[in-house]
Amino acid sequence: MFLVTGATGGLGRRVVRLIREREQSVRAFVRFTSRYSELENRGAEIFIGDLRREKDIEKACKGIQYIISSHGSNETSGSAQELDYRANIDLIDAAKKEGVKHFVFISVLGCDRGYEDAPVFKAKRQVEKYLQASGLNYTILRPSGLASNLLPLAERFRETGIYLSIGDLKNRSSVVSTDDLAKIAVDSVTVAAAKNQIFAVGGPEILSREEIPRIFGRIFKREPIIINIPLFVLDGVRAVLGLLNPELQKSLGTFRTLLANEFFCTPEEIERLETIFDIKMESLEKFLIRYLGA
Numbered sequence: 001m002f003l004v005t006g007a008t009g010g011l012g013r014r015v016v017r018l019i020r021e022r023e024q025s026v027r028a029f030v031r032f033t034s035r036y037s038e039l040e041n042r043g044a045e046i047f048i049g050d051l052r053r054e055k056d057i058e059k060a061c062k063g064i065q066y067i068i069s070s071h072g073s074n075e076t077s078g079s080a081q082e083l084d085y086r087a088n089i090d091l092i093d094a095a096k097k098e099g100v101k102h103f104v105f106i107s108v109l110g111c112d113r114g115y116e117d118a119p120v121f122k123a124k125r126q127v128e129k130y131l132q133a134s135g136l137n138y139t140i141l142r143p144s145g146l147a148s149n150l151l152p153l154a155e156r157f158r159e160t161g162i163y164l165s166i167g168d169l170k171n172r173s174s175v176v177s178t179d180d181l182a183k184i185a186v187d188s189v190t191v192a193a194a195k196n197q198i199f200a201v202g203g204p205e206i207l208s209r210e211e212i213p214r215i216f217g218r219i220f221k222r223e224p225i226i227i228n229i230p231l232f233v234l235d236g237v238r239a240v241l242g243l244l245n246p247e248l249q250k251s252l253g254t255f256r257t258l259l260a261n262e263f264f265c266t267p268e269e270i271e272r273l274e275t276i277f278d279i280k281m282e283s284l285e286k287f288l289i290r291y292l293g294a
Ligand SMILES: NC(=O)c1ccc[n+]([C@@H]2O[C@H](COP(=O)([O-])OP(=O)(O)OC[C@H]3O[C@@H](n4cnc5c(N)ncnc54)[C@H](OP(=O)(O)O)[C@@H]3O)[C@@H](O)[C@H]2O)c1
Pocket: 005, 006, 007, 008, 009, 010, 011, 012, 029, 030, 031, 033, 034, 035, 049, 050, 051, 052, 069, 070, 071, 072, 073, 074, 076, 077, 078, 083, 106, 107, 108, 109, 143, 144, 145, 146, 149
């Protein structure tokens, strides 16, 4: 049986769907307040808990063979230290106790670049090292931006034609289809060449940020109005917020790091991924058309 954390998230729910489509058993770790009925309807076993509680993690791991750690911190969930770091360390410890056969960890592209001001990146890198030293079989996936994150922006664009972007529009990324990432995560436990490996995971094309509203424009057949906010404006807001809420200021460091840097995969990295996982990575445009049906 699989255990999937973050099972109600953009990635996690796709991972659960795929496991159920393959008629395998899966336990979905969800919060009491989450919307998890879809997962239940698909036949997932629901485990209600909080990843900030070690006891919940230990209980959730009972009888599990494979773990896919796909949760992450956000504004309502807790800090990077609690969720991206501590919860994963607890999961790895519980996996060892339980004799789990394979642990898949969703990390982030660029976590090994040593960004000082990015708590999530730091936490992910520390977890990677802990997992590598744990003796468990593992696969570490380092995705760039997830295409599912762009769906609400695309919906807003459909209504208004407006695309809001912060930072340099020339910065590049290789946005990955969240469905492709889910497939790679699930296949990691069976593909022999994925054992004890780290993979950069991205879409097939390297896109500058200004290309994203152009894609929206093509799909919805309207001219994009791009509003570009310079990074120093975010820095100003962050400095003021820091006086009121130092924790929020810290967590905005990850957001700033994402905006200020480039996160894309090389063609060699994509080729390696496609060969090992026998997959043709989907473009952002195809992903959006599939979901928004324009
Ligand atoms: N999004 C990106 O562009 C991106 C890029 C690179 C890497 N990643 C990584 O990819 C993974 C998936 O990202 P995503 O965008 O799919 O995440 P997401 O949509 O933000 O989902 C986060 C999940 O974590 C769960 N969660 C949060 N706090 C919890 C708690 N205290 N106890 C139990 N569950 C909790 C959330 O549950 P609720 O539904 O209850 O909130 C949700 O299911 C994460 O590890 C993320 O760091 C994401």
